[in-house]
Structure formats: structure tokens, C-alpha cells
Amino acid sequence: MTRSMRMVALVAAALAVAAGALLVAGASMGYAAADACIPLTLPSPAGGEGTETAGAGEGTETAGGTSAKASTEAQAGTPAEAQAEGIAARYPGDRGIAADPRVLLHEDFEAGDFDRKKWQDISNQSGALSFSPEHPAASAGKQSLLVTATLGKNTGGHLFRRFKPGVERMHARFYVRFAEDCDYVHHFVHIVAENPPVAWPTGGAGECPAGDRKFSTGLEPAGHYRKFPPPGAWNFYTYWHQMKRSGDGKYWGNSFAPETPHVPERGRWYAMEMMVQANTVGPDGSVPNKDQADGRQAFWIDGVKVGDFGGIAWRTAADLKINAFWLMSYITDRWTKHPVNRVWFDDVVVATEYIGPIRPSQK
Numbered sequence: 001m002t003r004s005m006r007m008v009a010l011v012a013a014a015l016a017v018a019a020g021a022l023l024v025a026g027a028s029m030g031y032a033a034a035d036a037c038i039p040l041t042l043p044s045p046a047g048g049e050g051t052e053t054a055g056a057g058e059g060t061e062t063a064g065g066t067s068a069k070a071s072t073e074a075q076a077g078t079p080a081e082a083q084a085e086g087i088a089a090r091y092p093g094d095r096g097i098a099a100d101p102r103v104l105l106h107e108d109f110e111a112g113d114f115d116r117k118k119w120q121d122i123s124n125q126s127g128a129l130s131f132s133p134e135h136p137a138a139s140a141g142k143q144s145l146l147v148t149a150t151l152g153k154n155t156g157g158h159l160f161r162r163f164k165p166g167v168e169r170m171h172a173r174f175y176v177r178f179a180e181d182c183d184y185v186h187h188f189v190h191i192v193a194e195n196p197p198v199a200w201p202t203g204g205a206g207e208c209p210a211g212d213r214k215f216s217t218g219l220e221p222a223g224h225y226r227k228f229p230p231p232g233a234w235n236f237y238t239y240w241h242q243m244k245r246s247g248d249g250k251y252w253g254n255s256f257a258p259e260t261p262h263v264p265e266r267g268r269w270y271a272m273e274m275m276v277q278a279n280t281v282g283p284d285g286s287v288p289n290k291d292q293a294d295g296r297q298a299f300w301i302d303g304v305k306v307g308d309f310g311g312i313a314w315r316t317a318a319d320l321k322i323n324a325f326w327l328m329s330y331i332t333d334r335w336t337k338h339p340v341n342r343v344w345f346d347d348v349v350v351a352t353e354y355i356g357p358i359r360p361s362q363k
């Protein structure tokens with residue numbers, strides 16, 4: 001098995017399925033299930049477990065639940081609001097933004113190749129990744145990354161970056177455009193905290209990670225059994241040590257969804273931004289309780305915050321840092337029979353503070 005094949009298998013194992021997602025509120029959820037956590041183990045290269053177990057979660061009662069209760073509580077006091085200027089406001093067209101000390105990564109896909117210093121792991125099976133002349137109107141560049149997922153041929157592709165050292169708070173802004181015929185995706189862009197910080201994405205699908213080992217969250221459009229039209233409504237798909245167990249007894253990513261669903265219009269570029277703030281851990285290494293649960297995650301669409309979820313005790317060890325960004329469009333026949341599904345990405349910035357959309361400049 002080649003390395004690229006192994007990585008594809010790992011992606012499948014790592015992500016499995018959103019079907020069993022519980023819809024929870026970080027601020028109000030019960031934590032009773034935490035004791036049942038399964039220690040995180042590295043995945044088998046075979047990677048079949050995610051696919052196999054995926055079906056088990058599909059039919060659970062929780063899978064079809066609504067986010068109404070969760071979103072109401074999590075969104076209290078945080079309606080859609082204008083965001084203060086971010087890092088990008090100082091760099092029209094993103095020119096020079098890479099040199100800002102708060103910026104960890106800048107990728108505009110203009111080089112026509114992938115810089116291995118920027119991306120340690122690349123999944124590009126059967127040419128899923130290519131460069132396209134499409135780009136956001138505000139972009140100073142002339143091309144973007146096109147991820148073409150072709151059923152029976154590949155499951156899309158990814159670019160993965162591990163940061164050393166990690167950080168306490170990570171923002172990631174990316175522009176994204178779904179093709180007008182793009183159907184539901186399976187998994188999408190992630191921020192990950194993991195110790196040890198290996199240079200590739202690891203598994204853990206269906207498992208509750210240990211509080212000193214890992215947490216992760218994906219900003220993903222989710223159809224929730226066709227409740228929303230393709231590609232689905234934006235939500236966080238989240239794994240951490242206090243996540244709730246699914247009806248099948250396994251731990252599938254818990255969903256954090258805003259009260260108002262936001263379904264991207266296909267054929268249009270959006271500036272998406274996600275933020276993960278790690279929680280404080282007691283100086284004696286004590287497990288965070290609700291008083292210490294100052295962890296948070298939020299996301300913005302075109303510079304407007306539309307999802308903000310606090311009260312999350314992401315970790316039990318201060319040396320578990322937020323240390324990976326995983327740009328990905330992972331599409332399988334689980335959620336679509338449409339043969340070819342295309343997604344464009346451009347103007348990626350990862351930083352420790354709010355970034356914001358590109359400030360337009362003269363081209």
C-alpha cells in the first residue's frame with residue numbers, strides 16, 4: 001500500500017460519517033458519558049472500521065434530532081453581529097499578510113504547485129486536486145484550488161498542515177465555492193489539536209478521544225437527512241473528551257449548529273472563517289469543570305459571525321495545543337450518488353487572531 005493510499009484510508013477511518021451526529025450545546029450539555037471514553041488509538045492502515053461502523057449510527061434517534069434547543073442556548077446573546085476589523089484589513093488583497101506575526105499559514109494557490117513546507121500531507125488520488133482560473137472577486141490572484149471528487153475513483157482530496165508549536169487559539173479563513181451541481185459532502189475543513197503532533201491526519205472515528213490527547217472540529221455543510229438542500233447547512237462536527245455518545249454506543253462527532261441555518265448558495269464564493277479557543281486547564285492539571293470550561297468555537301460567513309459556542313472543556317492537559325489545519329473536501333457515495341462533485345478553495349489564512357475577508361485592492 002502506497003503512502004497516498006494509506007492516507008486515503010486514514011481519512012476514511014478518521015472521519016467516518018456525520019450521520020450519528022448529536023446536536024448539542026457546549027454550554028448546557030451533560031457530561032455523564034465522559035467516563036466511557038475509549039482511549040484514542042492510531043488507526044489501522046486498513047481503515048475499514050469507519051466505513052463499517054458508519055451505518056450503525058445512521059438510524060439512531062439522535063441522528064435526526066434538531067438543533068433548536070442546542071442552538072438557542074449556545075447562541076444566547078450572540079446573534080449575527082458585525083465583526084471588528086481583522087488582520088486582513090491591514091493587507092489589501094492579502095498582500096504581505098504572510099509576514100504578519102499572527103499569521104501561521106497563507107496559501108493563495110498562485111504558485112501552481114504545493115509547497116511541502118506549507119503542507120506536510122497531501123491527498124491527491126487520481127488527480128483530485130488541480131488549479132483553476134476561478135477565484136473570488138476580491139482575490140488579488142488568478143487561480144484557486146479545485147477539488148474534484150469522482151465517485152468510484154476518489155473521495156476528493158486534502159491538504160494537511162501540522163504546526164509546531166501549537167497555539168491556544170486558531171483562526172482559519174478560507175474562500176470556498178461549491179459547483180452548481182455539487183451534492184452533499186461527507187466531511188470538510190478541520191482544525192485539530194493532537195498530542196503527539198504527527199505530520200498527518202490520524203483516525204479515531206467513532207471514538208471519544210482522551211482529554212490529554214486530541215480534540216477536533218470541522219466546519220462542514222450538513223444535509224441532516226435532506227432537511228437542508230445540497231450542500232447542506234454549515235455546522236461544526238466536533239470530537240472531544242466530553243462529547244456525547246451516539247445511540248449506537250459509539251462516539252460520532254457532535255454537531256454545533258446555529259439557530260438560523262445557513263445553506264451556501266452553489267456557484268458563489270464565500271469567505272468562511274472558523275475559530276477554536278482552547279480552555280484553561282487548572283495549574284494542578286485538574287480536569288476542567290464547568291467553571292473552567294472557557295473553551296469556545298465560532299464561525300463567520302463573509303465577515304459576519306453566525307455561530308458561537310462557548311463553555312467547552314476541550315482538554316484536560318495544557319500541553320495539548322491546537323496544532324493542525326486540514327483543508328479538505330471529502331465526498332463519498334454515502335451522501336451522494338452524483339458522480340462528480342467539485343469544490344473550489346482559495347485565499348487560505350491560518351492565524352492566532354481574527355482574520356476577516358480579503359480587503360479588495362486594485363489589481
Ligand SMILES: [Ca+2]
Nearest residue numbers: 108141143346
Ligand atoms: Ca488564488
